[in-house]
Amino acid sequence: MTALPPTALPPCEVSWFSALCDDDYEFLGVPDAGLASSFEHCRDIVLAAEAGGFDNVLLPSGYGLGIDTLAFAGGIAPMLKRLRLLTAIRCGEMWPPQLARQLITLDQMLGGRLTVNIISSDMPGETLASGPRYRRTVELMHLLRTLMNGQPVDHAGEFYTLKIDPPRIRTVSGRAPLFYFGGLSEDAREAAAQGADVYLMWPDKIEAVKAIVEDMRRRATARGRTLRFGYRAHVVVRETEAAARTAAERLLSRLDADAGAAIRAKSLDSASVGVRRQAELREAAAGDGYAEANLWTGIGRARSGAGAAIVGDPDQVLAKLNAYRALGIEAFILSGYPHQAECDLFARHVLPRLDHGALV
Structure with a gap:
């Protein structure tokens, strides 16, 4: 693949992350009561992302950690003027018709700016093998899309048997929002x-990202579909590369190895293929x-999930993002520690130099 110059790349969606899952620190692995998940703290991160010019914000979901995603989304929605919310839902936690109605309501509250992050993790107290768990996810995506498109459902599947009309209410656009997965x-x-x-990816080397994009394009084409691609990573940007590296090292300066392992083990997806790859x-x-250049894996020593950060000066961070864009990445979900402070730094140093806007 021949890399395209930045001026020839299509606009990308740039999202930030609100730490609903007790994942905000000044020093990784060292709890800070002032950064613990609460409505007020997570609200402030979201409002900072809107003020900074981001397009979307991921609201993550975790049972044993933090605060509830859908309840938080309903509380923050009236405070936003243009920002989208990427609201995470765990497949199987709720009955599909009721979930569809809740999501439609959120979309109305947001003026049509809802997007949905589909999560296939085990539910609390449940361990389901990979095959059936993902088959349940496919069924749920089909049911949600049908109902949110305003169409009736007549479905007899492995996990759900439903014959039901769609809810009376509709999304602002009249169709289901984008599903990120x-x-x-x-x-x-x-x-x-x-x-x-x-299709969302966690951090990896450039050649690995390229291979995943190509594989997923083939799979979607074989089913008569198209996919767009997103990349979830952390970021540490400072005025110089040396300062950025120092800031990254400072994040780990008080980490106890056992504490880091305990944090990683808490996640319901701690044994997944993606986590193993990280x-x-x-x-x-x-x-x-x-x-590889500017891709630092130290951050994964104290968290499960996305375990690497793009670290560098503004030019280096921008170049790294544009390298991913040249491979076909159209959406970035970024975060940093502490989340509100790093949100401001990225908004000042990098975001104005990216051609960006919400995916449609």
């Missing part, structure tokens, strides 16, 4: 090819934790 296993890739709109990336990195 990630997962690296064979089952996850097939589920994305069948039902997702935007561990492999970290273990194969150079002694300074960099898997």
